[in-house]
Amino acid sequence: MNSKALTEKTPLSGQKTSILEKIAFFYLNAGTVTGSALIAGALLLFYTDVAGLDPAKIGIMFLIARIFDGFNDPVQAYIIDHLPRTKMGRFRLYLIIGAFLFSINFVLAFFGPYWATSGKMVVAWITYLMLDMTSCIMTIPNDCMLPVMTDDPKDRNLLALIKGVAVTFGNLIVGMPLPLLLASMPDNQAGAFGIVVFGGAIVMIVFVSLGTLGVKERIPAEPEQKYTARELLTIVLQRPVYALFLSYLLINIAAISSATVSLYFFTYVVKNLTVMPLLSVASIVGGLCGVPIAPILANRYGKRTSFMIGALIMFLACALRLINVTAIPLLLLTAGITTFGSSMAHPIAYGIMADNTDYIEFKLNKRAEGAVASLNSLVAKASAGIGGALVGLVLAWTGYIAPIQGSGVIEQTQQAQNGIILLMVGLPTLANLVAAVLFRLLYPLTNDKMKEITEELRSRRIARGEEAEVEAQA
Numbered sequence: 001m002n003s004k005a006l007t008e009k010t011p012l013s014g015q016k017t018s019i020l021e022k023i024a025f026f027y028l029n030a031g032t033v034t035g036s037a038l039i040a041g042a043l044l045l046f047y048t049d050v051a052g053l054d055p056a057k058i059g060i061m062f063l064i065a066r067i068f069d070g071f072n073d074p075v076q077a078y079i080i081d082h083l084p085r086t087k088m089g090r091f092r093l094y095l096i097i098g099a100f101l102f103s104i105n106f107v108l109a110f111f112g113p114y115w116a117t118s119g120k121m122v123v124a125w126i127t128y129l130m131l132d133m134t135s136c137i138m139t140i141p142n143d144c145m146l147p148v149m150t151d152d153p154k155d156r157n158l159l160a161l162i163k164g165v166a167v168t169f170g171n172l173i174v175g176m177p178l179p180l181l182l183a184s185m186p187d188n189q190a191g192a193f194g195i196v197v198f199g200g201a202i203v204m205i206v207f208v209s210l211g212t213l214g215v216k217e218r219i220p221a222e223p224e225q226k227y228t229a230r231e232l233l234t235i236v237l238q239r240p241v242y243a244l245f246l247s248y249l250l251i252n253i254a255a256i257s258s259a260t261v262s263l264y265f266f267t268y269v270v271k272n273l274t275v276m277p278l279l280s281v282a283s284i285v286g287g288l289c290g291v292p293i294a295p296i297l298a299n300r301y302g303k304r305t306s307f308m309i310g311a312l313i314m315f316l317a318c319a320l321r322l323i324n325v326t327a328i329p330l331l332l333l334t335a336g337i338t339t340f341g342s343s344m345a346h347p348i349a350y351g352i353m354a355d356n357t358d359y360i361e362f363k364l365n366k367r368a369e370g371a372v373a374s375l376n377s378l379v380a381k382a383s384a385g386i387g388g389a390l391v392g393l394v395l396a397w398t399g400y401i402a403p404i405q406g407s408g409v410i411e412q413t414q415q416a417q418n419g420i421i422l423l424m425v426g427l428p429t430l431a432n433l434v435a436a437v438l439f440r441l442l443y444p445l446t447n448d449k450m451k452e453i454t455e456e457l458r459s460r461r462i463a464r465g466e467e468a469e470v471e472a473q474a
Contacts, residue, residue: 015218016155024214025145025159026166031099031207032142033170034200035106036135040384041171041259042178042193043110044391048402050189051113051120055400059392061125066385069132069378076136077374078232080144081367089217090148091141091369098138099208103201105134110197114190136377138208143373147354148219151454153447157295157303157351164294164347168287168339172280173203179263179276221367222464231364235371238363240356243442245375248349250435251311252379254318254428255342256387261423264395268412269420270326278328279335286336290343297344302447303352304440310345311436314338318429325421350376352443355450362453390427394419 017025044062047053086093109127113120146159177199181192227235236242266273290310297306317337324330353372360368398419400412412420445453 015150016152017150017159017216021149021215022159022162024211025149026162026169026211027207028095028142028145028211028215029163029166030170030173031204031211032138033167034173034204034207035102036139036380036384037171037173037259038178038196038200039106039109039131040256040388042196042263044260044388045263046110046189046193047113047124048395050193051124052402053113053121053124054396055392055402056396057121058124059389059396061121061128062385062392063389065129065132066382066389068129069382069385072132073136073140073374073378074232074236074371076133077140077370077377078229079370080137080140081370082226090221091144091217092212092215095138095141095145095212096209098134098136098141099205099212102131102134102138103204105130106204107197107201110193136374139377139380140370140373142208143350143353143376144369145215145217146350147357147369147372148217149215151219151358151457153450153454154295154299156354157298157348160298160349160351160354161291161295161347163350164343165287165291167346168283168343170207172284173200176277176280179266179273182263183273220461221369225361225365225367227364227366227368227371231366232371235360235364235366235368236375238356238360240352240359240443240445241372241375243439243444244349244352244356245379246442247307247311247435247439248376249379249383250431250438251314251345252383253387253390254314254431254435256383257390257423257427257431258425260388260391261420264391264400264420265424269417269424270328270331272328275328275331278332282332282335283339286339287343289336290340291347294344294347298348298351303348303355304443304446307345307348307352307443308436308440310341310343310348311432311439313341314345315429315432315436317341318425318432321425322429325425352445355445355453358450358453358457359445361457391423394423 044055044058047058048055080091080094083090083094105127109124109131112127113124116123146156146163149159150156178192178196181195182189185192236245262276263273266276294306294310297309317334317340320337321330321334353376357367357369357372360366360372395416398413398416400416400419
């Protein structure tokens with residue numbers, strides 16, 4: 001194909017996504033997060049207070065499962081990056097299949113141990129370990145979509161923002177009803193969980209399927225750009241990749257620790273579950289204030305500085321809670337400030353992942369969407385496992401006593417309450433501060449560097465006729 005023919009084609013690189021596509025992208029990401037949000041925020045409470053499992057044993061299970069994730073996620077990412085391209089593209093068909101498989105496993109992870117007449121812990125182990133394998137089929141292709149939908153920097157920043165808002169929305173879908181249901185159904189906690197768990201599974205399937213059908217894949221990959229299993233380690237050890245992984249892991253551990261212990265905190269320390277929906281409202285207000293700022297900061301100062309600012313804001317919000325951990329007005333204020341910072345850090349992190357994918361292509365001439373996305377999947381599950389393990393172990397070490405099903409709330413010792421406060425406030429304060437400092441020191445990609453990378457990759461694609469050929473097949 002000659003250069004004249006190439007220039008007569010509109011290159012796919014640089015194309016922006018449509019409004020309808022952005023709406024579909026929102027639903028896609030809101031759907032994929034509903035299950036993981038409920039697992040992070042409520043699975044431990046269900047295991048201890050409904051299924052009657054030992055929190056220390058659960059904590060060990062969470063931790064070992066995360067070690068398993070360390071091996072499983074890169075392997076599944078490699079497989080997904082090398083799956084055959086279908087009529088729907090490289091990732092979309094597998095995303096829908098993954099949503100169906102994960103939704104089934106999601107229900108079984110909660111109610112499998114509860115339904116079991118014996119061997120409850122064995123059932124918990126099996127279903128919890130399977131969560132990682134089934135979720136990867138959905139979450140890794142989903143995180144691959146942003147880098148293949150567009151390479152336009154501003155459109156990418158906007159899509160990253162939409163993804164961040166969708167994640168927050170998906171969390172609220174399952175997060176807001178649960179405390180209200182638990183408060184109104186104190187003698188039937190299993191029923192309250194059932195409403196949210198089965199409803200969340202339905203939302204997941206519907207949202208993911210509709211969203212996937214509404215988005216497009218524009219950035220192609222040539223056969224020679226596939227990486228080998230040996231090259232996978234080289235990819236994940238690139239400095240931008242591991243810098244984001246470490247910092248984002250710390251931020252998510254802070255969030256997961258707080259989310260996992262929040263039901264315990266408001267039940268046994270604040271002793272008022274009805275405050276939790278008010279915190280959700282405060283979080284929404286904080287997010288609405290922070291959402292429009294994220295892309296402005298990213299476009300003007302770069303993703304590196306903007307991500308660090310978001311982490312520092314979350315650190316300051318957590319530190320403010322130390323003034324009085326049970327003061328409801330202060331809890332509402334800091335919830336809004338935390339989400340304000342989170343609404344900048346999390347969307348920008350998604351944009352950074354897309355940039356890291358381009359950096360890998362620029363540096364190694366390999367398209368590794370799955371490999372980079374697997375680190376996001378690993379962060380989500382590792383933070384859930386580490387955060388959940390810490391909560392389970394600290395609860396056991398500080399003498400937490402789970403109530404007998406149907407007996408209602410019991411009084412916890414001061415030592416147990418102090419353990420809950422440590423997980424709710426102390427750990428998130430430290431983790432967010434370390435994340436901000438670490439990212440600023442390690443992450444190398446500035447706006448100017450990414451502009452150089454984007455222009456170079458567009459030139460390479462046009463030079464080999466890739467853009468025109470893909471467009472001709474569309």
